[in-house]
Amino acid sequence: MRARKVTDRVMWVGSVDWDRQLFDELIPLPDGTSYNAYLVTGSEKTALIDTVDPAKTGEWCGLMDAMQLSCVDYVIASHGEQDHSGSIPFALERFPEAKLVCTPKAKGMLIDLLHVDEDRVVTVADGDTLSLGDLTLEFIHAPWVHWPETMLTYLHERKVLFPCDLFGSHLAASELFVSDPARVYRAAKRYYAEIMMPFRTSIVKHLERLSGYNIDIIAPSHGPLHDNPKFIMDMYRDWVSGPLANKVVIPYVSMHGSTQVIVDRLIAALAEQGVQVAPHKMSGGDTGRLAMELVDAATVVLGTPTVLAGAHPQVAYAAILANALRPRAMFASIVGSYGWGGKAVEQLLALVPNLKVELFDPVLFKGLPSESDLRTIDELAGKIAEKHSDAGLV
Secondary structure, eight states, X not given: OOOEEEETTEEEOOEEESSOOEETTTEEOTTOEEEOOEEEEOSSOEEEEOOOOGGGHHHHHHHHHHHTOSOOOEEEOSOOSHHHHTTHHHHXXXXXXXXXXXXXXXXXXXXXXXXXXXXXXXXXXXXXXXXXXXXXXXXXXXXXXXXXXXXXXXXXXXXXXXXXXXXXXXXXXXXXXXXXHHHHXXXXXXXXXXXXGGGHXXXXXXXXXXXXXXXXXXXXXXXXXXXXXXXXXXXXXXXXXXXXXXXXXXXXXXXXXXXXXXXXXXXXXXXXXXXXXXXXXXXXXXXXHHHHHHTTEEEEEEEEOEETTEEOHHHHHHHHHHHHHOOOOOEEEEEEEESSOOOHHHHHHXXXXXXXXXXXXXXXXXXXXXXXXXXXXXXXXXXXXXXXXXXXXX
16 A cells, blocks of 8 residues: 555555454454555655554555655654554664654563663653644544554544544445545444454543544554544543443353354343344354453343363353353353253353343253243343343343
């Protein structure tokens, strides 16, 4: 990609990764991603905000060569993670007079991760400003979105917010700004669910602080830019503190059909009660979609057969994932089957200490459930629907 104009004297100088399918060897990327970097040119100084992932360093250096820049005075590191910082050593080599600007916490990380020269690093406090002549950058410390050293940057004269990972989306696109809001909504919700949801209490505070800034453009580190900031900021407010949905998420596995019968019955019974259901078969399923459903679901029900006296490993993974993401769910339960006994329920409950939920009595059956057994599932659906109604979700 070539450099692209964001607004007057602000250029996008990043890289689009159309082919990347996995992030951190963990997060599925069905739509690729981008590594957004920005060049801000003042009347006296020039600042480069972030770089690109090391896999794109060669391409990025070619882009910088094509721009024929004579000087960059500051390289601003918003975040130590290598998808943003990984090409900083090459930027410092190319521009030997440049200073690396970051938070005090980021300084140690950048030295540890990239072996940058400590003498090149300048740390800034929360609220500090940097003059580029006729343009002014303000640095806003934003710890725990999603690392402890994260920093946002605000360009006063152009009303541009560079929020690092906040408001981002893993979405490779040919357009610079949002052109398909529905597509960006799904990508941004997936990104929030997988990366930001565990830090929602911090995000609430940062959203409140940002409400005091006049923002025309949000230029995140991943995905399309927002020239309608209200679109993405309203979504975040809804995700972090909006009402939960009248929805039940069911991550499950069925090995020989018994658990599938139970889950199918629960889906049907909940649907009859007017409750939305999001079943998610863990064998071969997209864990990113599961994370998205957890953002606003009021209830989580784990469905598992018994394997070697415990829960199925993929259902255990779903429990570990939910525990790590810390969704706002209010209720939970466990359903499933067993052959001769086991500790599946105790095992799964031990894996979710971070979920602050009211637990419905687990329902497990020996072997293939009978019709009378399945009426217990109908009762569970009724209890869930009643609780949702009491909570004002219906």
